[in-house]
Amino acid sequence: MDTLKIKHAIIGAGAMGAAAAYHLARRGEPLAIIERFELGHARGSSHGAARITRHSYADPRYARLMPSAFQAWRELEAEAGTSLYLRTGGVSFSPPGVDYVEKVAASLEELGVPSWRGSGRDFSVLHPAFAIPDRYDVVFEPDAGILATARAVAIQIEMARRVGGDRTLVLDRTPVRAIDLGGDRPVIVTDSIRIVADRLIVAAGAWVGRLLPDWPVPVRVTRQQVLYFRPANPAPFQIGQFPVFIYKGADEDDAFYGMPDFPGLGVKAARHAGPEVDPDAHSPTVEESYRSIVRDFLRVHIPALADAAIGMTEVCLYTVAPNDDFAIDFLPARPDVMVASPCSGHGFKFSCLIGRILADLATLGTTDLPIDHWRYRPPAT
Numbered sequence: 001m002d003t004l005k006i007k008h009a010i011i012g013a014g015a016m017g018a019a020a021a022y023h024l025a026r027r028g029e030p031l032a033i034i035e036r037f038e039l040g041h042a043r044g045s046s047h048g049a050a051r052i053t054r055h056s057y058a059d060p061r062y063a064r065l066m067p068s069a070f071q072a073w074r075e076l077e078a079e080a081g082t083s084l085y086l087r088t089g090g091v092s093f094s095p096p097g098v099d100y101v102e103k104v105a106a107s108l109e110e111l112g113v114p115s116w117r118g119s120g121r122d123f124s125v126l127h128p129a130f131a132i133p134d135r136y137d138v139v140f141e142p143d144a145g146i147l148a149t150a151r152a153v154a155i156q157i158e159m160a161r162r163v164g165g166d167r168t169l170v171l172d173r174t175p176v177r178a179i180d181l182g183g184d185r186p187v188i189v190t191d192s193i194r195i196v197a198d199r200l201i202v203a204a205g206a207w208v209g210r211l212l213p214d215w216p217v218p219v220r221v222t223r224q225q226v227l228y229f230r231p232a233n234p235a236p237f238q239i240g241q242f243p244v245f246i247y248k249g250a251d252e253d254d255a256f257y258g259m260p261d262f263p264g265l266g267v268k269a270a271r272h273a274g275p276e277v278d279p280d281a282h283s284p285t286v287e288e289s290y291r292s293i294v295r296d297f298l299r300v301h302i303p304a305l306a307d308a309a310i311g312m313t314e315v316c317l318y319t320v321a322p323n324d325d326f327a328i329d330f331l332p333a334r335p336d337v338m339v340a341s342p343c344s345g346h347g348f349k350f351s352c353l354i355g356r357i358l359a360d361l362a363t364l365g366t367t368d369l370p371i372d373h374w375r376y377r378p379p380a381t
């Protein structure tokens with residue numbers, strides 16, 4: 001079997017791996033990115049047309065990183081000469097007794113990000129597609145929007161090739177069978193080639209635990225189902241008329257999100273929670289019972305969608321770390337191996353910035369961005 005020696009190897013060409021490749025190539029670093037499926041496949045977490053982006057975070061540690069994340073996307077757009085972010089406005093709403101909106105509003109105020117706050121009745125008057133119960137708490141962020149997901153991933157791979165030239169090697173349809181950490185440098189073992197790298201970034205999403213059994217952060221892999229509705233009258237659900245939305249209720253299962261009709265796929269709506277699955281063995285079919293759950297939510301909050309036809313469905317995976325946090329750090333005792341598992345169902349908006357963070361860690365051993373809350377902390381003894 002051939003052996004390739006390379007400075008940087010990246011496992012996984014999803015949102016995080018593609019961003020790491022782009023940022024390393026921008027720095028003139030030789031790299032190989034290895035993907036088990038075809039580029040742009042639909043078996044992980046980064047497929048589909050769009051993802052929500054927002055400063056609207058209840059956790060201020062995430063909110064504080066969002067200005068840098070927005071900046072990272074702007075820089076990529078400028079360099080690639082294309083637009084990936086679409087400003088739609090975003091509404092966060094919760095029933096009485098749930099302090100989610102209060103925390104989001106505090107984060108927006110701290111950041112100085114413009115927002116509107118009011119009751120469900122006030123908001124529904126302004127946005128008649130919504131029928132948010134009067135006593136709900138609501139905050140609206142005009143700068144929230146949509147990121148073109150699959151296109152952003154493809155463009156970063158393309159940019160890594162364009163900027164890196166022959167310093168960038170892209171190996172798709174190449175499953176990594178094992179990572180050999182027995183020697184002083186990580187060895188990536190595939191069916192056709194062994195890759196010896198000075199630095200290894202493992203951005204394998206739902207498969208991180210399989211590739212790195214010693215990675216101490218427990219992750220759960222959940223199956224996410226997404227519905228695209230085709231309302232009889234689509235006009236109120238177009239971009240500019242209908243914002244992205246996030247509803248957070250009292251318990252974990254009572255959380256839903258969605259976005260306007262983009263690009264012509266229908267109005268997206270989905271529940272945040274999902275069942276735990278084996279990433280290699282789960283059904284691509286959306287259950288009838290799930291459709292009813294989402295319709296019941298819409299019946300109360302966005303009634304014109306509740307009985308609309310479902311034109312398309314999608315299944316996707318979350319890799320959920322404890323407390324819905326991200327996990328980005330060196331493998332314990334291996335400063336040459338970085339692990340990036342920043343998902344928990346909300347990682348895409350950060351991915352371009354996380355690519356920069358991974359390139360920092362790989363080339364400098366550190367980063368100036370405040371990511372301590374994503375780093376692994378061994379349990380107190």
Ligand SMILES: Cc1cc2nc3c(=O)[nH]c(=O)nc-3n(C[C@H](O)[C@H](O)[C@H](O)COP(=O)(O)OP(=O)(O)OC[C@H]3O[C@@H](n4cnc5c(N)ncnc54)[C@H](O)[C@@H]3O)c2cc1C
Pocket residue numbers: 011012013014015016017034035036037043044045046047050051052053174175176177203204205206207211224225226316317318340341342343344345346347348349350
């Ligand atoms: C339904 C849904 C909705 C979401 N909505 C939002 C949103 O609105 N806003 C937001 O910010 N985020 C959102 N997210 C989260 C976001 O999409 C993810 O955090 C992000 O895409 C994770 O990217 P990743 O690179 O870690 O994972 P992936 O894209 O899964 O990439 C991992 C890659 O590693 C490859 N791989 C695994 N094992 C191997 C191996 N042995 N050899 C070679 N390659 C391997 C896989 O094939 C895969 O391509 C959503 C996610 C889902 C599923």
